[in-house]
Amino acid sequence: xxxxxxxxxxxxxxxxxxxxxxxxxxxxxxxxxxxxxxxxxxxxxxxxxxxxxxxxxxxxxxxxxxxxxxxxxxxxxxxxxxxxxxxxxxxxxxxxxxxxxxxxxxxxxxxxxxxxxxxxxxxxxxxxxxxxxxxxxxxxxxxxxxxxxxxxxxxxxxxxxxxxxxxxxxxxxxxxxxxxxxxxxxxxxxxxxxxxxxxxxxxxxxxxxxxxxxxxxxxxxxxxxxxxxxxxxxxxxxxxxxxxxxxxxxxxxxxxxxxxxxxxxxxxxxxxxxxxxxxxxxxxxxxxxxxxxxxxxxxxxxxxxxxxxxxxxxxxxxxxxxxxxxxxxxxxxxxxxxxxxxxxxxxxxxxxxxxxxxxxxxxxxxxxxxxxxxxxxxxxxxxxxxxxxxxxxxxxxxxxxxxxxxxxxxxxxxxxxxxxxxxxxxxxxxxxxxxxxxxxxxxxxxxxxxxxxxxxxxxxxxxxxxxxxxxxxxxxxxxxxxxxxxxxxxxxxxxxxxxxxxxxxxxxxxxxxxxxxxxxxxxxxxxxxxxxxxxxxxxxxxxxxxxxxxxxxxxxxxxxxxxxxxxxxxxxxxxxxxxxxxxxxxxxxxxxxxxxxxxxxxxxxxxxxxxxxxxxxxxxxxxxxxxxxxxxxxxxxxxxxxxxxxxxxxxxxxxxxxxxxxxxxxxxxxxxxxxxxxxxxxxxxxxxxxxxxxxxxxxxxxxxxxxxxxxxxxxxxxxxxxxxxxxxxxxxxxxxxxxxxxxxxxxxxxxxxxxxxxxxxxxxxxx
Amino acid sequence: xxxxxxxxxxxxxxxxxxxxxxxxxxxxxxxxxxxxxxxxxxxxxxxxxxxxxxxxxxxxxxxxxxxxxxxxxxxxxxxxxxxxxxxxxxxxxxxxxxxxxxxxxxxxxxxxxxxxxxxxxxxxxx
Numbered sequence: 001x002x003x004x005x006x007x008x009x010x011x012x013x014x015x016x017x018x019x020x021x022x023x024x025x026x027x028x029x030x031x032x033x034x035x036x037x038x039x040x041x042x043x044x045x046x047x048x049x050x051x052x053x054x055x056x057x058x059x060x061x062x063x064x065x066x067x068x069x070x071x072x073x074x075x076x077x078x079x080x081x082x083x084x085x086x087x088x089x090x091x092x093x094x095x096x097x098x099x100x101x102x103x104x105x106x107x108x109x110x111x112x113x114x115x116x117x118x119x120x121x122x123x124x125x126x127x128x129x130x131x132x133x134x135x136x137x138x139x140x141x142x143x144x145x146x147x148x149x150x151x152x153x154x155x156x157x158x159x160x161x162x163x164x165x166x167x168x169x170x171x172x173x174x175x176x177x178x179x180x181x182x183x184x185x186x187x188x189x190x191x192x193x194x195x196x197x198x199x200x201x202x203x204x205x206x207x208x209x210x211x212x213x214x215x216x217x218x219x220x221x222x223x224x225x226x227x228x229x230x231x232x233x234x235x236x237x238x239x240x241x242x243x244x245x246x247x248x249x250x251x252x253x254x255x256x257x258x259x260x261x262x263x264x265x266x267x268x269x270x271x272x273x274x275x276x277x278x279x280x281x282x283x284x285x286x287x288x289x290x291x292x293x294x295x296x297x298x299x300x301x302x303x304x305x306x307x308x309x310x311x312x313x314x315x316x317x318x319x320x321x322x323x324x325x326x327x328x329x330x331x332x333x334x335x336x337x338x339x340x341x342x343x344x345x346x347x348x349x350x351x352x353x354x355x356x357x358x359x360x361x362x363x364x365x366x367x368x369x370x371x372x373x374x375x376x377x378x379x380x381x382x383x384x385x386x387x388x389x390x391x392x393x394x395x396x397x398x399x400x401x402x403x404x405x406x407x408x409x410x411x412x413x414x415x416x417x418x419x420x421x422x423x424x425x426x427x428x429x430x431x432x433x434x435x436x437x438x439x440x441x442x443x444x445x446x447x448x449x450x451x452x453x454x455x456x457x458x459x460x461x462x463x464x465x466x467x468x469x470x471x472x473x474x475x476x477x478x479x480x481x482x483x484x485x486x487x488x489x490x491x492x493x494x495x496x497x498x499x500x501x502x503x504x505x506x507x508x509x510x511x512x513x514x515x516x517x518x519x520x521x522x523x524x525x526x527x528x529x530x531x532x533x534x535x536x537x538x539x540x541x542x543x544x545x546x547x548x549x550x551x552x553x554x555x556x557x558x559x560x561x562x563x564x565x566x567x568x569x570x571x572x573x574x575x576x577x578x579x580x581x582x583x584x585x586x587x588x589x590x591x592x593x594x595x596x597x598x599x600x601x602x603x604x605x606x607x608x609x610x611x612x613x614x615x616x617x618x619x620x621x622x623x624x625x626x627x628x629x630x631x632x633x634x635x636x637x638x639x640x641x642x643x644x645x646x647x648x649x650x651x652x653x654x655x656x657x658x659x660x661x662x663x664x665x666x667x668x669x670x671x672x673x674x675x676x677x678x679x680x681x682x683x684x685x686x687x688x689x690x691x692x693x694x695x696x697x698x699x700x701x702x703x704x705x706x707x708x709x710x711x712x713x714x715x716x717x718x719x720x721x722x723x724x725x726x727x728x729x730x731x732x733x734x735x736x737x738x739x740x741x742x743x744x745x746x747x748x749x750x751x752x753x754x755x756x757x758x759x760x761x762x763x764x765x766x767x
Numbered sequence: 768x769x770x771x772x773x774x775x776x777x778x779x780x781x782x783x784x785x786x787x788x789x790x791x792x793x794x795x796x797x798x799x800x801x802x803x804x805x806x807x808x809x810x811x812x813x814x815x816x817x818x819x820x821x822x823x824x825x826x827x828x829x830x831x832x833x834x835x836x837x838x839x840x841x842x843x844x845x846x847x848x849x850x851x852x853x854x855x856x857x858x859x860x861x862x863x864x865x866x867x868x869x870x871x872x873x874x875x876x877x878x879x880x881x882x883x884x885x886x887x888x889x890x891x892x893x
Binding site for chain 1: 768772775776779780782783786787789790791792815816817818819821839840841848850853854855857881883884885886
């Protein structure tokens with residue numbers, strides 16, 4: 001029997017009481033003989049154990065669990081399809097669609113019920129308004145009284161069922177001495193109901209029979225409208241988190257792995273680091289890894305935005321969620337579960353969507369005092385209308401209080417920013433732009449200066465050898481041989497270009513003694529017994545090398561956008577070797593767009609002034625900061641900030657890290673699999689500068705949306721509350737009815753949600 | 768003003784003060800999170816109409832593990848946000864969700880639902 005099959009899977013629901021933690025239980029289980037894998041997830045109350053039945057058993061493990069203080073509730077042994085076993089990365093998202101769907105359906109049922117009951121309620125409340133009803137149930141008739149009596153009973157299930165969440169919500173809140181939207185609605189609808197009940201049963205206690213009116217319509221219609229608003233909100237909220245669902249959906253559920261020479265189809269959660277995974281054409285790649293056998297083309301567009309499939313051969317990395325196109329291959333898993341690049345992206349987007357934008361903090365402060373404040377206003381409104389209002393003041397006072405409670409629901413205010421933020425950040429993720437926090441988004445909107453690193457950002461970052469110019473008695477081959485040899489030890493990106501160029505020309509390298517790199521200058525060493533210096537003009541000046549007419553050549557090369565490097569042998573100038581980097585296809589276009597958006601574009605580079613200017617001219621950058629040593633990049637960004645500018649730094653994330661941190665917004669341009677994600681506020685997973693344009697467009701669109709929502713919610717409350725309190729009555733005779741208030745309240749929430757959803761149609765556009 | 772007006776006015780004012788005190792007045796000390804063998808300071812928080820307990824007292828510099836259990840169907844409660852820690856978590860209905868934090872500085876840090884209606888405070892002591 002095969003060893004892999006002999007292992008048993010044991011999954012159990014457990015309850016961890018306070019005396020034990022998941023980590024301790026895991027460790028204790030793993031220390032048992034025969035236990036190969038143990039995962040305990042307290043979040044979903046599950047323990048998952050893989051064991052060798054020849055060494056231990058389910059009972060022994062259960063006993064051990066109990067001894068550790070975990071209560072074992074039930075267990076499934078040998079579940080090969082461990083679809084839902086512990087440590088599942090994203091339980092919430094997978095269940096959300098159903099959860100949302102059921103909540104929506106239940107709210108809709110509640111709405112239909114409340115709406116249906118509302119019809120007879122309105123008819124009997126205002127029989128005068130409906131010609132047929134007016135004749136059948138005339139005002140003051142016993143028939144009308146009985147009709148109202150029946151309606152009074154019908155409104156009870158509306159309050160208890162359709163509006164039940166308002167009362168439970170209020171009660172739960174009161175236990176915490178906090179008030180919320182539910183408190184306002186529950187107080188409002190029950191006040192209207194109680195008043196109506198008293199008016200119906202004991203009309204005699206009112207001094208004027210005209211006061212003995214019923215307001216059951218307020219109870220049912222307000223409940224119906226608010227419930228409808230909530231249903232629409234639930235549906236819209238589900239849409240705003242679509243981006244995350246799409247990302248999670250990229251990862252396949254199962255993988256084919258090779259264990260002990262046998263191919264097994266297992267859940268992706270069971271793939272461990274070191275497993276060899278087999279991928280066939282048309283299959284998605286389950287986890288991150290390195291190709292060990294076979295070649296293929298892989299569509300990585302979901303992660304990198306690059307639409308052309310990337311060819312993969314042994315030694316190259318593959319990523320979870322990408323799609324294998326042509327061939328079959330095997331790869332060794334290097335990152336699984338929550339460590340994959342995809343899982344990191346999902347987690348980052350999720351965190352960002354939940355984060356706060358600074359402007360939200362003001363809203364938070366307001367909403368903390370808002371609801372109790374409204375209740376107090378409603379009471380004071382009642383008192384003032386009762387004391388000074390027109391007769392019958394009972395009725396006016398009651399209408400004012402109920403209207404105030406209902407119109408001032410803080411929903412719109414509370415939803416204004418989170419809804420837009422979630423949608424905006426999701427939109428970014430869809431376009432290959434990972435925004436780390438709401439704060440980054442808010443600052444990105446106000447940027448006025450974009451600092452671009454040259455190498456790797458504006459250019460491809462893959463320089464190549466272009467010119468070799470010997471001087472005097474030296475030959476082209478000789479200086480290339482010496483120049484390339486001394487660069488063997490260098491890690492500078494330009495060194496690679498020279499080495500590759502030299503190899504292509506069949507140059508044989510020689511031994512270097514005493515190699516030394518002088519940062520920001522070049523390298524030195526001894527080759528074939530001669531002291532060699534290789535670097536920029538600064539190095540030559542520092543060493544006092546006479547350059548003769550080399551400088552003219554250098555100037556010409558630099559003007560062509562190439563980077564010239566001087567070679568000196570035994571204190572004598574020997575020649576120039578030049579390399580050049582190609583400008584990315586769409587850099588010029590992106591920079592033009594940035595300028596059109598009103599941003600100042602600055603280029604920051606360690607390269608020499610002339611070369612930098614030549615490149616800047618090609619792409620249309622006006623301001624160039626050249627000859628900047630890597631460690632001074634951050635300082636240059638700080639200087640720009642000192643000019644009063646809001647600066648974004650765009651770099652490839654490795655040597656630019658300090659500058660990225662110093663900038664108001666650090667934008668890393670990379671492959672999305674880089675460590676760069678960690679160092680930046682925004683990461684562009686496509687390598688193009690167009691991403692910067694899109695990122696700023698998204699931040700502007702999102703913040704515009706946020707401001708619209710906040711403005712709308714603020715105006716609504718600022719205008720609605722005084723009107724509900726009757727401030728217009730003395731002047732214009734306008735007093736809102738509670739029904740209008742309910743409609744306005746539901747409408748305000750729905751407007752905010754609908755406005756945020758408009759962002760979903762956002763597309764980065766060409767200017 | 769007649770007698771009934773005076774009565775309504777006085778009841779109204781008393782009620783207003785009562786409400787102000789009830790919602791904004793000083794609240795009880797909160798619950799102290801227990802320190803576990805694992806080195807975590809742990810607390811279970813029930814999400815139902817609010818957070819129970821809604822004040823968690825912990826010590827500075829030690830990791831905190833908060834286990835949220837949502838038993839509240841309203842979608843308002845589906846996310847908990849710790850704005851000062853730049854941390855947020857979806858809380859699926861009826862499932863325990865763990866939030867881990869490392870408070871380095873003493874102070875009072877609020878946590879809320881996404882709309883800021885449910886509120887709790889993490890108090891970090893020296």
